[in-house]
Amino acid sequence: MxxxxxxxxxxxxxxxxxxxxxxxxxxxxxxxxxxxxxxxxxxxxxxxxxxxxxxxxxxxxxxxxxxxxxxxxxxxxxxxxxxxxxxxxxxxxxxxxxxxxxxxxxxxxxxxxCFLQDADNFIIKTKDFVEILRFLREKFPDLKRVTTYSRSRTVSRKSLDEMKEVKQAGLDRVHIGLETGYDPLLKFIKKGVTAAQHVDAGRKVIDAGMSLSEYIMPGLGGEAMWREHATETAKVLNQINPQYIRLRSLRVPNRTLLYQKLVDGEFKMLTDDQVVAEIKLFIETLDDNLTSTVTSDHIMNLLEEIRGKLPDEKEHMLEVIKKYQDLPEAERLIYRIGRRGGLYSSTDDLYRDQTNYDKIKKLVSELAAKGPDETESMINEMANQYV
Ligand code: SF4
Structure with a gap:
């Protein structure tokens, strides 16, 4: 004992x-x-x-x-x-x-x-997964929800009957990193899955009676593919209609393989403002018959307020974006620094605390005096601390 x-x-x-x-x-x-x-x-x-x-x-x-x-x-x-x-x-x-x-x-x-870690749990043999879930439910009979991560490719290899067995044994929700629905970009980032497999896996999770949470990655297309990334990802989601669409923006810390492509110039990051424009195009391309809830609950996202239930709150999400885009350039910069520093979660926060606003404004002038790239480089560093 x-x-x-x-x-x-x-x-x-x-x-x-x-x-x-x-x-x-x-x-x-x-x-x-x-x-x-x-x-x-x-x-x-x-x-x-x-x-x-x-x-x-x-x-x-x-x-x-x-x-x-x-x-x-x-x-x-x-x-x-x-x-x-x-x-x-x-x-x-x-x-x-x-x-x-x-x-x-x-x-x-x-x-x-309860959340079952790590990255791809449908890789477990169905009979073993069922045994694990049954034991979990027996030991914790009061659990309200059991969820896990998995890859689309792995889920697409399971039959619908197997998925239903897992659901019946006690799995309620699957979180999938969809990232993008644009095939050339899926290939470039080595996701190991196609847009068609994303659709197949997503539909299978839902048809088995589980709830589905799809993560998409604003910024992932870079300068070369941002437009197709936005529209093709929305089109894939239009075919799935998951319960949740979650935004998790791209960051490229030096421990990722993408970093070298960034250094070599093979991949060009979008600016924060370009990512916002990409998200706008993405939301505009989502069909009006989707019933998903969109969330922006990741700290790496610039605009946390892009959230709402489709289709009714689509306009609200586009308004959040417009509000940011309509800010004068100097205020967008102050907001970006405040957001990356953990002070702001809404553009309204700009006007809630004059002391913070003045401090950031002063910092912007000091950084500008040091050199043209200082401000962006500091914002980048601040954003990468969350990865
Ligand atoms: S993002 Fe790709 S490499 Fe990272 S855990 Fe998911 S499947 Fe694995």
Whole structure:
């Protein structure tokens, strides 16, 4: 029998932004593809499957953590509730493992949601995936939602019946990195999938009764392909009609393979203003019969307010874009710096705090005095800190 300080299970490096308060369980390690030029996440890491026994052991350990935390709450007079006092007790004690602390935070938030890591979990044999999900649901019967990441190509290789089995075993939602629907760009970025496979996989997830979250990557087409990237991606989504379309803008830190193409001049980044124009074209090309919810919940996005339910809020999203585009150039620059520095999440924030506005304005003059590229280079550095 392990004591509370020995309770520990494996967790992976990333999860979607909206799964920040979910219980994280790692059921495969890293990415079996690992070739996308823009992706820094698993570079240098080897993919491996985990055995069903290993994963079940982790699920059992997560259950033991949850039970132990509840018992601790009784012990310190909090009546089994996961209160701030319980969290404080656990987080401030370095003897507890990171995963034990993450279960405590999950119980504190009370979302009842679980995200299965890593990048492509439909690669697991269907019968094993079903066994894992059933065990998870048995150990955590109150889970409200179980989600995972997968690649379109992997999902497109599963039959609809297999997808339905996985749904019935307890998987509610799949997050897919669609990135773009333009085939030449999919090839250039080495996504290893075609637009047709994206459509097939997306439809299959929905037809199996699961909810689908598609990530698209504004800026990915660069100067050469931005227009086709915007329109062809929208056309692919028009055929899928996913529950969620999520924007996650391109950044190119030097640990990505795309960085060398940037240095060599083979890839030319769009400016922030060009990316905004690209998103406008993308939204305009989405059909009026889509019922997806668009979100811009990634910190790398310049305009967080581009969000809403289609078709009714399409105009609202275009208005958010217009509001930014109508700002004088000097104010767009101040907004971009404030956004990248974590101060602004709406263009209205420009007028909410005069002190911040004046500070950024002063910074802009100082940077301009140092040289013509200083401002852009600082904004770039600030934006890359989130990758
Ligand atoms: S499939 Fe996903 S995790 Fe794998 S390399 Fe591409 S973007 Fe990265």
């Amino acid at each position: 392990l004591n509370e300080f020995q309770l520990d299970f494996e967790q992976g490096p990333i999860r979607p932004p909206n799964e920040a308060r979910s219980l994280l369980l790692r059921i495969t390690r890293n990415c079996p593809w690992n070739q996308c030029l823009f992706c820094p996440v698993y570079k240098g890491q080897k993919f491996s499957l985990r055995t069903v026994e290993e994963i079940k052991k982790d699920i059992q350990t997560a259950r033991d953590c949850a039970d132990d935390i509840k018992a601790l709450s009784w012990k310190i007079g909090e009546s089994g509730q996961i209160t701030y006092a319980v969290i404080n007790h656990i987080v401030s004690n370095h003897n507890y493992s990171y995963s034990y602390k993450s279960v405590a935070m999950w119980l504190y938030y009370g979302t009842g949601e």
